[in-house]
Amino acid sequence: MGGDNAPSVVLEGVAAALEADPALKIVLCGPDEVVTPFAANHERCEAHVTTQVIDMGEHPARAVRQKKDSSIVVGCRLVKEGQAAGFFSAGSTGACLAAATLVVGRVKGVQRPALAMPLPAPSHPLLLCDVGANADCKPAYLVQFARMAGIYAERILGIPNPRIGLLNIGEEEEKGNDLAIKTHALMAKQVPGFAGNAEGRDILTGDFDVVVCDGFTGNVTLKTIEGTSKVLFKMVKEAMMSSAKAKIGALALKSELYELKDRMSADTYGGAPLLGCKGAVVVGHGSSNAKAVKNGILVTARAARENVSEIIAQTLAGSDASNSEQVE
Amino acid sequence: MGGDNAPSVVLEGVAAALEADPALKIVLCGPDEVVTPFAANHERCEAHVTTQVIDMGEHPARAVRQKKDSSIVVGCRLVKEGQAAGFFSAGSTGACLAAATLVVGRVKGVQRPALAMPLPAPSHPLLLCDVGANADCKPAYLVQFARMAGIYAERILGIPNPRIGLLNIGEEEEKGNDLAIKTHALMAKQVPGFAGNAEGRDILTGDFDVVVCDGFTGNVTLKTIEGTSKVLFKMVKEAMMSSAKAKIGALALKSELYELKDRMSADTYGGAPLLGCKGAVVVGHGSSNAKAVKNGILVTARAARENVSEIIAQTLAGSDASNSEQVE
Numbered sequence: 001m002g003g004d005n006a007p008s009v010v011l012e013g014v015a016a017a018l019e020a021d022p023a024l025k026i027v028l029c030g031p032d033e034v035v036t037p038f039a040a041n042h043e044r045c046e047a048h049v050t051t052q053v054i055d056m057g058e059h060p061a062r063a064v065r066q067k068k069d070s071s072i073v074v075g076c077r078l079v080k081e082g083q084a085a086g087f088f089s090a091g092s093t094g095a096c097l098a099a100a101t102l103v104v105g106r107v108k109g110v111q112r113p114a115l116a117m118p119l120p121a122p123s124h125p126l127l128l129c130d131v132g133a134n135a136d137c138k139p140a141y142l143v144q145f146a147r148m149a150g151i152y153a154e155r156i157l158g159i160p161n162p163r164i165g166l167l168n169i170g171e172e173e174e175k176g177n178d179l180a181i182k183t184h185a186l187m188a189k190q191v192p193g194f195a196g197n198a199e200g201r202d203i204l205t206g207d208f209d210v211v212v213c214d215g216f217t218g219n220v221t222l223k224t225i226e227g228t229s230k231v232l233f234k235m236v237k238e239a240m241m242s243s244a245k246a247k248i249g250a251l252a253l254k255s256e257l258y259e260l261k262d263r264m265s266a267d268t269y270g271g272a273p274l275l276g277c278k279g280a281v282v283v284g285h286g287s288s289n290a291k292a293v294k295n296g297i298l299v300t301a302r303a304a305r306e307n308v309s310e311i312i313a314q315t316l317a318g319s320d321a322s323n324s325e326q327v328e
Numbered sequence: 329m330g331g332d333n334a335p336s337v338v339l340e341g342v343a344a345a346l347e348a349d350p351a352l353k354i355v356l357c358g359p360d361e362v363v364t365p366f367a368a369n370h371e372r373c374e375a376h377v378t379t380q381v382i383d384m385g386e387h388p389a390r391a392v393r394q395k396k397d398s399s400i401v402v403g404c405r406l407v408k409e410g411q412a413a414g415f416f417s418a419g420s421t422g423a424c425l426a427a428a429t430l431v432v433g434r435v436k437g438v439q440r441p442a443l444a445m446p447l448p449a450p451s452h453p454l455l456l457c458d459v460g461a462n463a464d465c466k467p468a469y470l471v472q473f474a475r476m477a478g479i480y481a482e483r484i485l486g487i488p489n490p491r492i493g494l495l496n497i498g499e500e501e502e503k504g505n506d507l508a509i510k511t512h513a514l515m516a517k518q519v520p521g522f523a524g525n526a527e528g529r530d531i532l533t534g535d536f537d538v539v540v541c542d543g544f545t546g547n548v549t550l551k552t553i554e555g556t557s558k559v560l561f562k563m564v565k566e567a568m569m570s571s572a573k574a575k576i577g578a579l580a581l582k583s584e585l586y587e588l589k590d591r592m593s594a595d596t597y598g599g600a601p602l603l604g605c606k607g608a609v610v611v612g613h614g615s616s617n618a619k620a621v622k623n624g625i626l627v628t629a630r631a632a633r634e635n636v637s638e639i640i641a642q643t644l645a646g647s648d649a650s651n652s653e654q655v656e
Binding site for chain 1: 567573577
């Protein structure tokens, strides 16, 4: 039931994911009349009837506690119980985060799970982390975000030896707010692949593969990129409709610009993984279309198969000694 | 000597500003060989020879203390001594902030001066404040930023009753990090025109006239907007060059797209005012062209004539009673 266009777009995405990945099995959680007929018509899809729905506007943690038979809570419980290897939803991000944390649980050693968003950049995706799971952070959290996001970038986005940046307001190590300055010092010691401070203007240029920040700054940054792109594309479109001559020019450019818009669309990556959570949990955009749902499911499957959570657990356990000296 | 293309671009901008504003007088600070011949050839321009230059890479506060005969420090001293009503520079932002704070000084009652940046949005400019003067903030600072930026938006940008937003990660008042939640509660009581939380995606849409945040988040946001615009314009350009047909289309659209790029350029507003500083202090972009320098000087003159500092002083003094209950 997740997303603005559920359930039709979700079902379309599920069907496309099943077709694209012949080894994939999906447990579809939702109302009887939605999931049962769909599962009957699709191989490798099992219906799991749920009776409650968490709406976008509800208080996440409260909703998760009260609506135990919602598709989000049930989906997460299946992961917890080992009946599913991963969970994908395009529903309320807050509720997904709450359910993943409360129901699925954290990987041992992880202080705070973090939401990572692969951003479409011209050359290759950029993983921004955290984009909203943790509004207030300590330096040690950001160090873990960097390590977890580095693993995800390498294993799932296919970027060998990712260059990891700390989102900051200058290139020099002494620049930044209190959190950034302390984090820089820790990251320099504890994060392999740390490549220094990344500024807002460096995010989409390809100079970094992973950019780490607190969830407040990350969420503002993510929405600023989305908002700026939307406004600019709208203005380009208006410019193209502003005169007869411009319209003719626009017609000649149509396919190129659609291709560009498609390439810069978040749908390609399907969703944001919640790193540091047991199992593979991926949260889709509320406005996900069928393509985004399909890609979100496929990336969840890949994260489950690659055992990203387990690698995170082992990596963090291996560095426990060096992490014992933590800055609060 | 400020900016990447000094002194030629600065001199061009000064000449254009003198021409545009017949009541304007400019004291031009810089090396003898630059300022003396220029002043000799231009009415209403007085040369003030300085012997030192603060480079972009220097530590701002240290440079300001050591290079007392740099154009930035001397210009600020002229304001302090009442020999100039305002100061504009396209030099090191950090050095300008340091000189303005250390030499010119704060308006009485202002806890922290803040750098405000007018952003080109489709319908009318949006004033983002703080964009980097204060990396770590307390709620009471942000309340003052909101009031000061509101005055500037009304008096200088010509926006009556500006709608003031708090940059945050959700619309609801309980959303945000600790700073944002506490600031929201204070702003609701103390800021006329407070219109609630603004998200990253709301910045350029025109729903708000002023958006307030700490200087860390503001600087990241500003550079993210710049970076995203740059990447997208570059990609549109590449799409237009990708085939013969596309090139023909691009040719037909050329004037419309140049007009759009021009409209979305920061040069229109010329610079960022440092609010809460005595006199009128405006900092230009390091990559300012002549148009940006001209507009930066004109806006400095307008801020001086409108007596923005004095209005800020009176407004903050008038609300001392309500501000006495401050959240730290």
